[in-house]
Amino acid sequence: MSELIRTPSAGRPLAALGAARGADAIMAAIVAETGSAEFHAKGARRVEGQVKADALHSFAAAMKSRVGFEHLSAISCVDWIAQGEFELVYHFWSYRDNCLVSAHVRIDRATASMATITDLWMPASFFERDIHEFFGVVFQGNTDLERYILTDWKGPPPMRKDFVSRDFAHEHFQYKDYEPTWDEMIEGGYRGSRDKTGGAE
Amino acid sequence: MSSIVTANNGKDIMPGANAPENREYNMFIGPNHPGIEGNFALKLTVEGDTILKAKTEAGFLHRGFEKLMEERLFIQNIAIVCRICVPDPDPNEENYARAIESIAGIEVPRRAQFIRVLVLELSRIASHLFTFGGHAGTIGLYTMPNWSISDRDRVLDLFEELTGGRVYHIFNMPGGVRRDLPEGFKDRVRKVMDYIEERLAEYDDLFFNNKILLNRAIGIGVLPQDKALEWGATGPDLRAAGFAHDVRKDDPYEVYNELDFEIPTERDSDAYSRLMVRRREIVQSINIVRQVLERMPEGSVWNKQPNPLKWRVPAGDAYVRTESSKGEYAYYMVSDGGVRPYRVHVRGASVTHGVHILEHLLTGARIEDASQIMFSLDACPPEVDR
Numbered sequence: 001m002s003e004l005i006r007t008p009s010a011g012r013p014l015a016a017l018g019a020a021r022g023a024d025a026i027m028a029a030i031v032a033e034t035g036s037a038e039f040h041a042k043g044a045r046r047v048e049g050q051v052k053a054d055a056l057h058s059f060a061a062a063m064k065s066r067v068g069f070e071h072l073s074a075i076s077c078v079d080w081i082a083q084g085e086f087e088l089v090y091h092f093w094s095y096r097d098n099c100l101v102s103a104h105v106r107i108d109r110a111t112a113s114m115a116t117i118t119d120l121w122m123p124a125s126f127f128e129r130d131i132h133e134f135f136g137v138v139f140q141g142n143t144d145l146e147r148y149i150l151t152d153w154k155g156p157p158p159m160r161k162d163f164v165s166r167d168f169a170h171e172h173f174q175y176k177d178y179e180p181t182w183d184e185m186i187e188g189g190y191r192g193s194r195d196k197t198g199g200a201e
Numbered sequence: 202m203s204s205i206v207t208a209n210n211g212k213d214i215m216p217g218a219n220a221p222e223n224r225e226y227n228m229f230i231g232p233n234h235p236g237i238e239g240n241f242a243l244k245l246t247v248e249g250d251t252i253l254k255a256k257t258e259a260g261f262l263h264r265g266f267e268k269l270m271e272e273r274l275f276i277q278n279i280a281i282v283c284r285i286c287v288p289d290p291d292p293n294e295e296n297y298a299r300a301i302e303s304i305a306g307i308e309v310p311r312r313a314q315f316i317r318v319l320v321l322e323l324s325r326i327a328s329h330l331f332t333f334g335g336h337a338g339t340i341g342l343y344t345m346p347n348w349s350i351s352d353r354d355r356v357l358d359l360f361e362e363l364t365g366g367r368v369y370h371i372f373n374m375p376g377g378v379r380r381d382l383p384e385g386f387k388d389r390v391r392k393v394m395d396y397i398e399e400r401l402a403e404y405d406d407l408f409f410n411n412k413i414l415l416n417r418a419i420g421i422g423v424l425p426q427d428k429a430l431e432w433g434a435t436g437p438d439l440r441a442a443g444f445a446h447d448v449r450k451d452d453p454y455e456v457y458n459e460l461d462f463e464i465p466t467e468r469d470s471d472a473y474s475r476l477m478v479r480r481r482e483i484v485q486s487i488n489i490v491r492q493v494l495e496r497m498p499e500g501s502v503w504n505k506q507p508n509p510l511k512w513r514v515p516a517g518d519a520y521v522r523t524e525s526s527k528g529e530y531a532y533y534m535v536s537d538g539g540v541r542p543y544r545v546h547v548r549g550a551s552v553t554h555g556v557h558i559l560e561h562l563l564t565g566a567r568i569e570d571a572s573q574i575m576f577s578l579d580a581c582p583p584e585v586d587r
Contacts, residue, residue, distance in 0.1 A: 043303070045452055046520070070430060071430070071433065071435075072433065073520075073522070073529065073531060073548065074520075074531055074533065074546065074548040076520075076533040076544075076546040076548075077546070078535050078543070078544045079544075089518075089520075089533060091520055091531070091533070095444075095446055095451075098451040098452060100452070100520060100522075102520055121433070122431060122432050122433065122557060123432065123433030123552075123553050123557065125557065126552050126553065126556050126557060127552075130552075134267075148259060148260065149259055149260035149263050149585075149586055150260060150263065151258075151260060158265070158268060159267065159268055165265070165268055165269075165272070166272070
């Protein structure tokens with residue numbers, strides 16, 4: 001094999017150095033730094049809990065700077081229409097502990113408003129913009145909530161449970177009978193097209 | 202008789218063209234362009250050859266999969282999740298199946314876990330070979346795409362034999378995999394691995410040590426480590442910045458914690474480093490495939506589940522992560538105890554690489570490097586669109 005031009009360097013930044021903590025130590029650190037005691041371990045390398053909506057920003061800031069969760073893996077949104085709530089789930093990953101903390105936040109579905117965390121994590125910008133587009137949640141302080149994927153969409157935020165795509169299709173599109181003529185060239189015809197009996201003789 | 206001909210008879214037909222306010226112009230690349238990975242568009246503000254500002258435009262491939270999944274049975278979604286990332290579909294299948302297993306507490310037979318790792322690593326190799334071809338094409342090295350994409354076909358042949366599908370495999374089921382290895386399959390996998398390993402040396406001569414690549418890729422699209430972490434880079438793009446994070450090691454799934462492999466890293470975090478991380482990952486993937494074939498136990502490959510048409514997954518949620526060829530891949534699934542998932546959120550690796558990081562790296566770059574930077578990040582637009 002030809003010799004490659006460059007040699008690798010293994011290494012991690014300072015943030016990832018230091019002994020990895022277990023779930024109990026992480027939960028203790030969360031209590032000490034954020035005051036939130038609502039967290040519990042959920043399987044290997046997973047910790048989850050509830051955070052109040054107005055406390056989320058300070059919770060996230062503490063998670064990043066003091067608890068050591070420097071990677072925002074994702075923000076997920078779930079529409080609990082029966083309870084009249086949206087659930088936002090912030091997934092934080094620690095490179096040091098190799099553990100994921102999921103913070104569940106419930107917000108009112110009618111007002112659908114939440115504070116942004118783009119000032120803490122730049123990648124939050126995509127997730128918040130996506131949730132705004134598909135669920136209609138407004139992230140206060142996020143300056144870029146323009147439509148991204150459905151730029152021509154005029155309807156309601158489509159991932160809301162009260163938007164039923166099947167009904168939308170019935171209202172906006174017409175059914176057409178499929179009656180091709182090319183099947184005349186095929187011996188016996190195209191099964192199931194013109195012959196309503198499904199091609200049975 | 203001769204006379205000096207001046208353009209337009211010396212008339213200034215574009216008055217003010219060089220005025221400062223008129224020096225900038227917009228340039229659109231894509232959504233259908235050979236230098237763009239998939240249906241994706243770049244809207245560039247350019248002065249001369251330098252990109253002043255870049256905005257990405259997505260949505261050309263939006264299929265509404267997350268909405269669709271809420272209206273289909275758990276079993277039906279297996280056929281659509283693989284379509285979320287075309288070049289590397291298996292992390293989707295594995296993630297989707299594992300999310301259900303995690304919520305419902307389903308055990309996966311050990312043999313099935315080994316087969317899943319085999320499929321995931323073959324998919325990684327195929328995806329990297331595809332990217333090499335794309336990257337080479339953006340800088341005018343057109344032999345490499347012919348070589349690497351035809352070599353990728355040998356991996357697709359294996360997939361066809363194992364799963365029935367070349368590109369989309371629909372192979373991972375909750376509780377295991379759809380079928381066992383065909384007879385003699387292990388030998389054919391070994392042969393293809395030997396072949397690709399030999400070919401890597403030839404790729405070095407043709408591409409990785411090619412002076413054109415060295416001149417074009419070194420120092421291009423530099424993503425410093427602190428920025429990579431701040432902007433949420435994962436996978437090979439983060440490892441090229443010298444940060445050895447890999448979900449297979451740090452959040453192990455299936456049987457990765459029993460396998461012996463290294464995490465290649467590079468230092469310079471430019472387009473060349475990112476390419477080299479992928480090149481060296483193929484060596485590791487071949488290594489993993491060989492170990493899997495060696496150590497795969499006998500036994501069943503599927504923990505049979507109840508009638509899929511009436512199958513209810515208990516209420517609960519799970520966040521599962523996979524290391525795809527592009528980076529961190531994750532599914533957040535919520536079940537309300539019904540026959541359909543209540544919510545499935547797909548977090549593709551390209552939501553950070555293909556949007557913000559790409560926009561940042563293009564700012565200040567030259568037009569001719571735009572495509573190369575996108576390919577070096579291995580951004581996959583279908584993951585952004587879903």
